[in-house]
Amino acid sequence: MNLKEVLTAEENQKLFLLGNEAAVRGALEAGVGLASTYPGTPSSEIGDIFSKLAEDAGIYFEFSTNEKVALEVAASAAASGVRSFTFMKHVGVNVASDSLMSAVYTGVEAGMVILSADDPSMFSSQNEQDNRHYARLANMPMVEPSNPEEIRQLMGFSYELSEQFKLPVLMRTTTRVSHMRGVVETGNVETGKTKGFFKRDPQRFVPVPATAMIMHKNLVQKWKS
Amino acid sequence: MEELRKLSNSSELNKIYRRNGKVGVVTSGGAFNYVMDAVQRNDLNVDVFKVTLTHPFPDELLLEFIKDLDSVAVVEEVDPIMEKEVLSILGRNGIQMAVHGKLDQTLPMIYEYTPNIVMEMLETVLNQKIPKNQPSNSDLSIPERPPTLCPGCPHRSVYYTVKDAVNSMGLNDVIYPTDIGCYTLGITSPYDAADYLLSMGSSIGTSCGFSKATKQNVVCFIGDSTFFHAGIPPLINAVHNKDRFVLVILDNRTTAMTGGQPNPGLPVDGMGWEAPEVSIDAIVEATGVKYLRKINPMNIKKSKETFIEALEFDGVAVVISQHPCMLTKGRRSSKAELEVKQEKCDECAVCLEKLACTAIYKDDEGKVRIDTKLCNGCNVCVQVCPERAIGVKK
Amino acid sequence: MKSYSIYISGVGGQGIIKTSTVMGEAAMKTGLPVVMSEVHGMAQRGGSVSTELKIGDNYSPIIELGSADLLISFEPVEALRAVPKISKESYIILNTNPIYPFNLNETGVSYPDMEDVLTELDEKTKQVYALDADKIARESGHSLSMNMVMLGAASAVEGFPIEKGTIINSMKANLPEKSLEINLKAFTAGFSFVKSS
Ligand code: SF4
Ligand code: SF4
Numbered sequence: 130m131n132l133k134e135v136l137t138a139e140e141n142q143k144l145f146l147l148g149n150e151a152a153v154r155g156a157l158e159a160g161v162g163l164a165s166t167y168p169g170t171p172s173s174e175i176g177d178i179f180s181k182l183a184e185d186a187g188i189y190f191e192f193s194t195n196e197k198v199a200l201e202v203a204a205s206a207a208a209s210g211v212r213s214f215t216f217m218k219h220v221g222v223n224v225a226s227d228s229l230m231s232a233v234y235t236g237v238e239a240g241m242v243i244l245s246a247d248d249p250s251m252f253s254s255q256n257e258q259d260n261r262h263y264a265r266l267a268n269m270p271m272v273e274p275s276n277p278e279e280i281r282q283l284m285g286f287s288y289e290l291s292e293q294f295k296l297p298v299l300m301r302t303t304t305r306v307s308h309m310r311g312v313v314e315t316g317n318v319e320t321g322k323t324k325g326f327f328k329r330d331p332q333r334f335v336p337v338p339a340t341a342m343i344m345h346k347n348l349v350q351k352w353k354s
Numbered sequence: 355m356e357e358l359r360k361l362s363n364s365s366e367l368n369k370i371y372r373r374n375g376k377v378g379v380v381t382s383g384g385a386f387n388y389v390m391d392a393v394q395r396n397d398l399n400v401d402v403f404k405v406t407l408t409h410p411f412p413d414e415l416l417l418e419f420i421k422d423l424d425s426v427a428v429v430e431e432v433d434p435i436m437e438k439e440v441l442s443i444l445g446r447n448g449i450q451m452a453v454h455g456k457l458d459q460t461l462p463m464i465y466e467y468t469p470n471i472v473m474e475m476l477e478t479v480l481n482q483k484i485p486k487n488q489p490s491n492s493d494l495s496i497p498e499r500p501p502t503l504c505p506g507c508p509h510r511s512v513y514y515t516v517k518d519a520v521n522s523m524g525l526n527d528v529i530y531p532t533d534i535g536c537y538t539l540g541i542t543s544p545y546d547a548a549d550y551l552l553s554m555g556s557s558i559g560t561s562c563g564f565s566k567a568t569k570q571n572v573v574c575f576i577g578d579s580t581f582f583h584a585g586i587p588p589l590i591n592a593v594h595n596k597d598r599f600v601l602v603i604l605d606n607r608t609t610a611m612t613g614g615q616p617n618p619g620l621p622v623d624g625m626g627w628e629a630p631e632v633s634i635d636a637i638v639e640a641t642g643v644k645y646l647r648k649i650n651p652m653n654i655k656k657s658k659e660t661f662i663e664a665l666e667f668d669g670v671a672v673v674i675s676q677h678p679c680m681l682t683k684g685r686r687s688s689k690a691e692l693e694v695k696q697e698k699c700d701e702c703a704v705c706l707e708k709l710a711c712t713a714i715y716k717d718d719e720g721k722v723r724i725d726t727k728l729c730n731g732c733n734v735c736v737q738v739c740p741e742r743a744i745g746v747k748k
Numbered sequence: 749m750k751s752y753s754i755y756i757s758g759v760g761g762q763g764i765i766k767t768s769t770v771m772g773e774a775a776m777k778t779g780l781p782v783v784m785s786e787v788h789g790m791a792q793r794g795g796s797v798s799t800e801l802k803i804g805d806n807y808s809p810i811i812e813l814g815s816a817d818l819l820i821s822f823e824p825v826e827a828l829r830a831v832p833k834i835s836k837e838s839y840i841i842l843n844t845n846p847i848y849p850f851n852l853n854e855t856g857v858s859y860p861d862m863e864d865v866l867t868e869l870d871e872k873t874k875q876v877y878a879l880d881a882d883k884i885a886r887e888s889g890h891s892l893s894m895n896m897v898m899l900g901a902a903s904a905v906e907g908f909p910i911e912k913g914t915i916i917n918s919m920k921a922n923l924p925e926k927s928l929e930i931n932l933k934a935f936t937a938g939f940s941f942v943k944s945s
Binding site for chain 3: 384388468469473494495497502536613
């Protein structure tokens with residue numbers, strides 16, 4: 130298969146995709162407008178493929194200087210109404226975590242998905258931390274796919290969920306899922322909106338003590354009856 | 355607005371597979387695959403609850419799932435997160451039921467699962483044998499094959515030269531904090547140039563600490579991409595707090611370990627568009643570092659002189675070692691093949707044991723040879739050979 | 749159908765992932781369910797690398813111990829390392845060309861004799877097809893086509909579930925055009941080797 134097919138394949142095609150390739154396809158089908166990362170195994174191929182396809186897809190992709198910047202780029206895009214996707218290896222989320230906590234407080238306008246590729250048994254990492262803890266730490270919904278086709282499908286679901294609750298969504302994979310290849314049935318690629326408008330609202334987007342008190346209360350409301 | 359917990363309880367993503375079980379398994383992610391394969395292939399009477407929207411955890415669905423079960427096992431990688439959710443839901447609802455998983459040591463606490471780990475777990479909780487194929491095992495002892503620096507890798511020359519400089523100055527107990535990238539492979543012998551590592555950028559931050567808390571010499575290593583990522587704040591810290599160590603920035607013009615992505619030091623960005631190169635030298639200079647040199651690591655003599663100077667410098671000394679990665683860029687261009695001239699070689703093994711390029715080996719007769727298929731023609735072995743025995747094949 | 753499992757082992761840089769993908773995609777084109785597991789990252793720097801491919805109704809691509817129907821090993825020692833995955837019922841395609849680990853001198857473990865490797869593998873399995881795939885590749889036009897020699901050999905093994913023609917089509921879709929001719933030659937050479945053994 131030519132990697133370009135991750136973008137060009139039409140609806141209802143069968144492709145033999147790596148989990149990381151399926152993540153790109155899923156994001157394109159969901160109409161993502163901006164993607165950002167700092168490369169790290171086992172998530173690296175996602176960025177490699179965006180780098181090859183972004184221009185043809187008419188969307189923006191960057192290798193950010195580090196994961197924190199990548200998350201900030203994606204968060205502000207989502208706050209401006211552009212669907213965004215940021216992805217990194219598990220320890221990369223540690224780097225991004227400072228802004229991640231706040232991004233869940235402020236919430237998003239358009240959907241935002243954060244993919245954390247965990248590495249149980251440390252094939253390429255310094256630890257095997259379980260990033261599902263981050264979903265609990267930050268109060269953020271989380272999905273856990275089991276194979277490439279699920280990754281593709283869950284991308285679409287996660288953007289819907291993210292917009293419904295105005296929260297970023299965490300997608301947690303592991304090496305064996307990110308580096309699993311399987312048959313994926315394509316959906317339709319949506320051309321993503323790449324330019325939005327940021328409507329200023331400091332009560333919502335600037336967590337200083339007074340506003341953060343309210344933000345946390347609102348966040349917990351989304352979880353509890 | 356519908357709340358998240360309700361959604362998780364009603365979502366089709368969280369799916370129950372009924373198989374007439376008295377035992378149920380709650381599972382997610384890659385672990386689900388092992389469970390399903392074992393259960394289906396062996397036609398086990400085990401109900402399976404695949405949780406995909408795992409946070410918020412679908413509490414009501416769990417209660418529905420366990421209604422007619424006697425016990426439940428939780429199969430997840432790596433920490434017992436859902437297991438604790440299950441225990442707390444059972445507790446809150448006053449339900450007495452055995453919960454197997456990591457906490458009761460039915461499953462291992464660390465590392466990824468395998469099909470066999472999951473099958474053994476099922477045998478335990480079902481108290482029944484599952485037919486398994488008898489694996490072969492080999493009685494021959496076989497050598498390990500760890501990853502290593504590529505032949506002609508510029509990092510190898512740097513490690514070789516730094517070690518050579520340190521030895522020639524008679525320095526002992528030098529600390530080598532390292533960072534994350536291919537160069538972390540410097541942990542292996544004969545380089546032994548990786549003593550302390552915490553995370554991206556930690557080479558410089560920890561050098562600050564070693565500089566304050568010990569009297570030892572410190573030489574730390576960081577790659578170009580990692581320097582941009584997390585190396586700049588600790589360098590500013592080092593200068594401002596008057597630390598003393600040698601920082602070697604291994605600028606191989608790529609993010610090699612992960613497959614050769616561009617970084618801000620390159621004239622291209624993620625879109626494949628032209629982009630301004632951010633200069634590492636200019637950043638280092640701007641921090642106020644007083645000793646800054648650039649070397650070509652493939653020039654062994656000059657590099658060694660520079661490292662000696664840097665080690666003598668009283669302050670933060672920065673050496674930028676610039677050479678493109680062999681794998682992504684710098685494949686040999688000339689066709690000239692190198693060989694060891696057997697008449698000159700006295701088998702001192704400097705090339706083999708100190709430089710330890712993986713293209714150099716000892717043949718069955720104990721002769722030192724170069725594997726021309728692997729050799730990238732970096733010419734470093736030519737320079738390190740004291741007998742000048744390595745040269746172009748005639 | 750009964751599930752068919754292929755374990756592929758070798759050393760980083762030998763083209764193992766490409767070979768596996770060609771097979772997997774061919775299985776998909778045949779209409780068979782297929783899953784595969786790859787290793788990327790650090791191990792690719794000259795370390796041991798393996799992929800696993802399962803054709804049939806499976807959720808996980810990871811092969812249970814003793815369950816590989818076919819082991820394709822690009823390197824002798826890597827075949828020994830894969831032994832826990834195989835059984836008396838397995839077939840092996842073995843490239844007899846050794847790659848010595850760089851740290852062999854320090855490990856204290858010597859590289860085993862090829863004779864011993866072959867006897868050992870012969871004992872553990874149904875049949876071993878041992879070939880110098882590097883040599884055959886060179887004869888076909890380029891040493892880099894070694895992986896296609898191995899693929900050709902695998903395609904000829906009894907019970908291999910994908911048609912030769914489908915594999916060749918998958919090669920066409922996955923390999924660079926300019927090296928296709930050499931790769932096809934290499935594939936055919938590997939195929940004939942097993943057929944004529
Ligand atoms: S020139 Fe020497 S040091 Fe460089 S890759 Fe070849 S054998 Fe190794
Ligand atoms: S360094 Fe030179 S003399 Fe010494 S073993 Fe190597 S080739 Fe022979």
